Amino acid sequence: MTGLPAPPPQGRAAPVLVLCRQCLHYVFEGTVHCPHCGRDSREISARYRDGGYLAIETMQRIDRAVERRQG
């Protein structure tokens, strides 16, 4: 036992990754040119939209925004 209580530990959160809307590989949030497929990772492909990823992405964005607000 030491005298004073230790300060609470502090860590950093994992960076945010999203799926490239073209090739479905993970990229860091804010990435424009996908390092995997070379295309614009923001452009929504049919595969992304029809696979339900767009809806899920929207829900994730809402979750993150709520969490940041609470944080």
Add this chain to the structure above:
Amino acid sequence: MTEPSLDDGPRRRLSLRDQIDCVPVYVVWETTLACNLKCVHCGSRAGHRRAKELSTNECIEVIRQLAELGTREISIIGGEAFVRKDWLTLIRAIRDHGIDCTMQTGGYKLSREMIGSAAHAGLLGLGVSIDGLQALHDRLRGVPGSFREALRVLDDCRSLGLIASVNTQITATVMRELPELMDVIIDAGAKYWQVQLTVAMGNAVDNDEILLQPYELTTLMPLLADLHHRGRERNLLLLPGNNIGYFGPYDVLWRGPDRGYYGGCPAGQNAIGLEADGTLKGCPSLATQRYGAGNVRNTPIAELWATHPALQFNRNRGVEDLWGFCGSCYYAEACRGGCTWTADSLLGRRGNNPYCHHRVLTLAERGIRERIVKIEDAPSLPFATGRFALVEEQIPVGQPISVEEPCA
């Protein structure tokens, strides 16, 4: 010693605040090193109890302290946790402190009555280790009849209404059995199936022929993806352990998009491992010699958790520990070399993990693969590591290079 599994539901899921405040959300606790199996891949070399295992009262004090720190789930493991006479008392104490309790077991000699008592005491789920079909499982677990016993435990869980999951160690020999094994465990009542690669530690170093070669991920990962799809059709969720990854074409299948993505190893930031004698670590499987962070008998857990250097390595998420391929990887900042245990046990230093699908595929595009070779045995101690060399070589002519498209 196996990584416990249940679905990574909301209680276990890490929030932004959990990460920043380093809340030890998840604790894996080796309550005894005594075990009734003799597994050839056991990293902790379990069998006999440790010299000074925590008493019942000491264990309850540990639970109280963990509850104060915000722990939400404790998985009790061994050895074999139910070998302790007070195992039901510990389950009850965990639940009484508002913490979810799960248990990982080999299932050998765990009777239906004992399972019922554990459920009554508050056990939420039971993970049963099954490492292959009967012949392979019994050989790996070192006890004839252990396979039948494990299946019987699954069936007992089903009839008692207790959630049952299966953990499978991926060894070099089990791959071809996985499809049939999945059918067997579904029929026996499993709802979750967690798979993890066998790691080069303890007995697995002695028997290193069972270790998968990194380049074999090109075969394993598509197989797991196929099983994931087929399992979902039959109400079985295949979940990747912490050393299945990372950021390859199938990660979106089992870690995303609705389940998030791999956020790096949680050891020491949001996970705690406890050895039966009170030694604290960031993860139960890490080498005690390098990652032991003091003993809960001598120092409050909050003090160890806040200050001990052996627990700090994941908290600032720096990339300075990364080396080799991982050091220059696109995903370095997010992945940070994946499972600390896997990399550190293999190469004696964390931060460079050849068991990565993204890495294997990237190297394959260059016509290269990696192979591990044992160069030093492990001492006869729990959680002991040997030494392996990483050999880079040209992919043999005629060997197909499988670079898959992401899985939708």
